[in-house]
Amino acid sequence: MHTMWKGSISFGLVNIPIKLHAATEDKNVKFRSLHNECHTPIKYEKVCPTCEKEIGTKDIVKGYEVTKGKFVVVEEDELSGLKEAVEEKAVEIIDFIKLDEIDPIYFNRSYYMSPDGGNKAYGLLRKALTESEKVGLAKIMIRSKEQLAVIRVYQDTLLMETIHFPDEVRKAADVPNVPSEDNVTKKEIDTAIMLIDQLTTTFDPEKYKDEYRTKVLELIEAKRTGKDLVTVKEKEPAAQMTDLMAALQASIDRTKPKTKRPAKAKKPAAKTSAAGEKK
Template sequence: MAHAIWKGAISFGLVHIPVELFSAVTDNALDLTMLDKRDFSPIGFRRYNKASGKEVKWEEIVKGYEYKPDEYVVLSDEDLKQANVQATQTIDIQSFVDASEVPLTYYEQPYFLVPDRGGDKVYALLRETLRKADKVAIAEVVIRTKQHLCALLTIDDAIVLNTLRYSDEIRDTGELKLPAKSAKTAGISDKEITMAMSLVDGMTEKWNPAQYHDTYREDVLALVKKKVKARQTKTITMPDTETEEKPRSAQVYDLVGLLQQSLGKKPTPKTAAKSSTKTANDKAVKPVSIGKKAAASSTAANKSKAKPAAKTSKAAPAKTRATVPKQRRSA
């Protein structure tokens, strides 16, 4: 059963709503243990006294603020609470805004708010008010030792508290090298926009989060199972430079042709000619070595050129070596 990580109340004007805070997400990241490469023993970390070098138990550890080099003020959990009791126990709503006004880059971590004893009715009142007003509540709350700006919004029957980043934590996009704002200045034609919109329309569907899952994690776990079955648990796979995929060129030569292909249309002859010409100019042709048997066949073929062929046979597709994804070691 989930455990509340914070207890307090939502302050809504003169109304107080007793609530508990629960994490809204679960971490499904691969839990990899660091090992010593020499004998594959797990590596451990210990808390120790830097003066004596001796290990310190959890119950002997306290927190301190370094107010000058090597001088600390000890702060207990009670000290941190008494510094501002109301801030540590209250989700203080400051204002209400349209959800569309809060950029996605500000959202940080979601939590579920659950009504505590006696808070069901006022909890439901705030939930329905937010829903009908189509607003989010902007509030402040102290969780552990940090004050957070947060947004309260409704999802299904729950009020979600989503911590927000402060404005000074968001980098200015002016520092980035981005294309020009207008389509014309960026070199985008109306035809390209129209075709891109058609592609978007064709790929539009209802949001169904259940259809997406972490396929990379599944592939890694399948690899683990394969290595266990093959008794290769202590085998370290090194990078294979021969099969390493080369990065694609960042330059796009024929955007219209690519859009047409994406829409299931064949490129026009003019477009295809441009693409093949540029591709041919970009890729150097590798010399092919011919063996004795192949050379003899080539000579015989040259002698028979004088005789007209009854039927023109289609050239067999060239065989290409499949690219094997590079195996990487995880730390």
């Protein structure tokens, strides 16, 4: 399992070196965007619309938009300094609470925690959390973002779940068109509760499948086995001139400056004598 973060978690004077591993993975079917004409994967470039040219990573800086079209530029070394100051205290368990005190809307991502040495301390925290029926609340820095996190026991393994800060959760009161009163009859309520009771069961995650993803994969497999494949159209090689002299002459002709044809000189007008005769 890939290690995505390495550090330590501490509570009181107990320090536990740990590694983080993503506990979940995105199983979406990923498609590439192809050019319909030649089936070549589309290339997305970073282009400055003002300079009208492609730019590289070294030409990019971070900017925070304070008003429309006006930015504050923040350098990477400035952010690094702030990050180092926070990281020193980012992995300390600051509180212990009951898990059911946290509404599920706060939960974000889950990570397994494996001991990186210090197996005894790892086991101590696991046992203490299990018997106290509490979870630890900690702060941790992951991918340049400070996270609030819950540390709990899941199937005999310490699990860390990042949770949103309160200002990251939008207010339910801002949701439009929510009725303020339930205009339903008692009979309707009783019928709805009866239906809920009939459908109530024990949660078994294995019985639930992503049916759409399964059908998409079946479609892809059917096309693959049926040889319904497209191939990237290769670029045609530039025509090669086999005659060396012809190649040289073509190069000369292509680079030869175009010259204007000289204008024809006008003949001087014939002089006439006083008698009117041309000389």
